[in-house]
Amino acid sequence: MQITRRIDHVAWMVRPENHDAAVEKLSKLFDVTFEADDGGPDFGLRITWSWSAGLEVLSPCGDRAIPHCDMGWKFIETKGEGLFAVVFGVDDVEATIERARSLGYDPSPLLSLPETDKPWRKRVQECTESVMEYWLDGNLAIGRIITDEGGPQV
Template sequence: MTQITNRIDHVAWMCRPENHDAYVEKLSKIYDVSFEADDGGPDYGLRLTWWSAGLEVLSPAGDPDLPLAKMCWDYLGKRGEGLFAVVMGVDDVGKSIEHAREQGFTPSPLFSLPETDKPWLRRVQECTESVLDVFLDQNLAVGRIITDGDGPSLAEQRAGIAAG
């Protein structure tokens, strides 16, 4: 298993849906990488495209009243496109949330990956995140993101099925 802790796990940019593909293409060209995942969607309220080296592009999707779509549109309306969050890897998101509350902050609810059968999910054993606060007009988040290509996928874990 691979997990990044006590350092930056990834950065996420928020953009308008019509710009999503162009921004992914630009990051791919600049860093000479291919993004591994493109998931979420209209039923989830959020499209997310990510690459394991710590780059992520987000945009609202589907019904604007879905909680994640609303969060995206609210963010875009207030701040516009740009850096959405810097995510610090932690061992325990719940403990980080409690620590933030003890310090007087109001963390967001836990965010987890959508249900999916996409092949990239085989690598993801766990992915939970929470925005702890805003710093210099950007979200500071924590995440427990564990990857392992040999173990059961997150989808298999959710279904209670061991990988063969």
Template sequence: MRIDHVAVAVKDLDSAVELFTKVFGGEVTWRGRVEEQGVEVVRITVNGVDWELLGGIGEDSPVTRFIERRGEGLHHVSFRVDDIESEVERLKSLGLKPVSEKPTKGSKNSLIFFFHPKSLRGVLLELCQHPE
């Protein structure tokens, strides 16, 4: 496992992109919508690890609700794996609680899978598998 990105829920994507690229000096390497998660995403790569800025699409988006409840801030951490299906099974066997049934489409055309924060000391963990 290798850290892939750290995700931040923000109210306004454009101003956040401007601030993060100034502060961290990275560059935008992907921007798009992930409809399955109800988010618009900007990825900023800083020395091989990305910030993933998340803006909610509409009031029902989990990210919009996250911000209403907790404010803007750190949302999840994602680790890159080679074989997401087998890693999901391994982490389930360690007691981590899956959020969904199956991997779904994420940013950068990856496959992603979330584990519930309650099973990892409050940390929302994502696994991601990138296309080769």
């Protein structure tokens, strides 16, 4: 299943010590399950997802020299905890990036999922994202995210 031409998911960036509480709050409030919790110090971000609800919680972790970790801390230090990105689903990330560049945007390098052998990874065939720009208190991002249609498999 791929979501295109509409919002795929919303992501929040929180301090590491607030990560579990943020996930619990969203889970209880919206009665949703977060199917995956991954990333970590080697990746630079802890990432917890609810594909079924289109929610994601991120927090920096590991060495600040890791680009994802540095990105997370820079966001928190500059903006504070909060909305990190609204991710719009697209068919072709590279073509959308080129179109954005032609319009004067400076998209981020491609962001992809961490490598893992955890069971949730079998559910995701592709996940590639790019931030177009910081806009109205959050990052405006695009993504090509393809998951199975059978629901959570964890």
